[in-house]
Amino acid sequence: MPSNMSTSIALTAVAFLLVSDLTNAERVLGAYIFQRHGDRTAKAWPPTKLTSLGYSQEYMTGSFFHDRYISANSSYKIDGISTDIVSLAQITASAPQDDVIENSGVGFLQGLYPPAGSVAEETLRNGTTVEVPLNGYQLIPMSDVQSGSGSEDNSWLQSTSSCxxxxxxxxxxxxxxxxxxxxxxxxxxxxxxxxxxxxxxxxxxxxxxxxxxxxxxxxxxxxxxxxxxxxxxxxxxxxxxxxxxxxxxxxxxxxxYNSSDPIRAIAGMTLAGEVLTALNETITSGGKSKLNVQFGAYAPFLSYFGLAELSPHNVNFTGIPNYASSMAWELVTDDEGTEIPATSDIRVRFLFHNGTSIEGSTQLQTYALFGQSTIELSWAQFVDETRKISIQSQDEWCQACGNSTGICASSSGAGDNSSSSSSADSCSGRGMSLGVAGVIGAMVTLGVLVGLLVLSMIVFGLRFVPKSAVAGSHRGSDASTVPVMKTTAA
Structure with missing residues (x-):
């Protein structure tokens, strides 16, 4: 018995070490976070404002993600990400033009990359040390996203979709x-x-x-x-x-969201496309792009929950997410190298927390997407499933929404699935390229001008004569080839 017990203990210890090694071997290659804004004033009394509580919620949630993705001591640290001073080439932040959402983003980013203190100081050539204001406050710019502008001043969910x-x-x-x-x-x-x-x-x-x-x-x-x-x-x-x-x-x-009418979930469809594009950029850039953070309202949460088949399987996905809720998609691999591995070795997992991630006993939890039985999907499977529910270009958006004005005025609307970059190279349904159209336009304009010139010469009795006849001894080397206009008697 003692011998068998010792053997059992030894095997258990070996198994624990193997599991630990597997856990430690995992690398997080990149992540995409969609973050709801913090506590705000009521929509019924616009303009809505982010409250001090809301700002604090976002800062604390940003600090949570700093500890998960940025901190050198984290087992989920994104591989190769800068830990002290933000590298703007590694992170992308975006938000719609909305005071509540943009200010929430500022608070979150302050927690994600807190003031760097003396690490941010610079020494000039003359030996002068420059201290960064606010104890090394780090600036992370946010770009605009097209949808959701002014959403917190509107009570109706689709009010800012424009679809x-x-x-x-x-x-x-x-x-x-x-x-x-x-x-x-x-x-x-x-x-x-x-x-x-x-x-x-x-x-x-x-x-x-x-x-x-x-x-x-x-x-x-x-x-x-x-x-x-x-x-x-x-x-x-x-x-x-x-x-x-x-x-x-x-x-x-x-x-x-409505299962029989997917276009209702336009917010989630757009978000799904943005997530896929960003994670793909992490892979194709060789890991240069590491972290994307987008700030928004609750509509994309509800839409994505339905599209990704989360709401039919879990009651947690049938309600409005709390302030400062987070969705995250992580790219992970067990490859032990230092570079981006082959896509066959990359997996994607989805995480969600309802409310600030520092509240309660549970933080980010993993959930299975698209009705699958496994928590993690292979990259190829994630791409295939996401393409079914996503919109990835302006042309696709215009076609799906049936819009033909505003940003869709120049879209082909021909029913193709070309990217926005390729659609920019084509004109309307006649298939004429912009380049050809430009040349033809220029030729037509030139023909009109020549016709007007000839008509003017006939009416006013104008004719072309060599410049030498006018310039005399002042002609240059090419003077005889430059025509000038001279008036003669009728």
């Missing part, structure tokens, strides 16, 4: 039997809230049709308003609060 077919699709929900049923069944519930919200919503607006706006107003009040200015205990008890949240979740999920 014609998506707007129509979401509006179709208001004609559905399920909507009509909830509108009728909840009328008394919403009417009972009038004493709490009558300064913002008239009685005619208190219905399921405004489920999210009403919930949002009360949710903000429960966080920020004092008990004297918001006496909610008699009307807004725990049961009512939970019911209003469930209704708001149902309302917004139905506006963001």
């Amino acid at each position: 014609g077919k998506a707007i129509i699709s979401s509006n179709n929900y208001f004609d559905s039997k399920s909507y009509e049923s909830l509108l009728s069944d909840t009328r008394m519930l919403y009417q009972s809230l009038e004493p709490l919200v009558n300064e913002t919503f008239s009685a005619s607006k208190l219905s399921y049709k405004n489920a999210y706006s009403i919930w949002d107003l009360l949710h903000v009040a429960l966080i920020h308003n004092s008990t004297t200015s918001f006496p909610s205990s008699t009307i807004l008890n725990d049961t009512v609060i939970q019911e209003l949240l469930v209704l708001a979740n149902e309302h917004e999920l139905n506006l963001a």
Whole structure:
């Protein structure tokens, strides 16, 4: 018995070491984070503003991702990423033009790459030491994304999508039997809230049709308003609060995703394309691009949850994510080299946390995408599945949305799936290239000018004579070949 027990213990120890070695051998090659903004003021009272609580939430979440992806001591550190001073070639940050979302991004990035202190100091040639302001504050620029601008000043989910077919699709929900049923069944519930919200919503607006706006107003009040200015205990008890949240979740999920009408999930389709493009750039650049962070509202979360088949399998993906929630896609490999391995050795895993990642006992959790049974997908499988649900170019977006004005005015609309770069080289449905069109245009213009010149010579009696006849002894080496115009008597 003792001998068998010793053997068992030894085998267990060997197995533990092997698992540890496998864990340590894994390399994170890159990551993409989609981050919801922090706590804000109510949408019913625009302009919305990021609160101090919201700024703090984003800073703490950025600090969490610093500890996961940037810190030299992390087992999930992105391979080769700069740990102290940010390398702008390695990181890309983006946000729509929206005060709440952009300011959330600033707070997050401050936590992601905190002030570098004396590490950021520079010594000039003359020996002078220059200290960076604010203890080495690091600046990370954010680029603009096209969708979502001003989203936090609008209460309707599709208000900033600009996608014609998506707007129509979401509006179709208001004609559905399920909507009509909830509108009728909840009328008394919403009417009972009038004493709490009558300064913002008239009685005619208190219905399921405004489920999210009403919930949002009360949710903000429960966080920020004092008990004297918001006496909610008699009307807004725990049961009512939970019911209003469930209704708001149902309302917004139905506006963001519909399995029989995928265009409704345009926000998630666009995000999926951006994630695929960014992760592919990490691979094709040899790892030069390492981390992408995009900031946004809750619509892309709900849309992506549906498209990636997360919501049908997990109740956590059927509701509006909390402030400062995070989605992340990681590129990982077991290859022990220092370079980007073959794509056959690369896997992708998806992670999500509902709320700031420093709250609660759970942080980022991994979930299986696309209804698969495995947490991690091979790169090839991730690409194939993502292409089915994503939009990857402006032309694809215009075609899917049925838009023909604005940014889509120059799109071919011919039904092809060419990239935005290739579409820029073609003109309208006639297939004429911009180069050829330009040449033809120039020739037509030249012909018109020549015709006008000839007509002017006939009318005014003009003719061409050699410059020598006018310039006399001042002609140069090519004077006789330069024609000048001279007026003669009729």
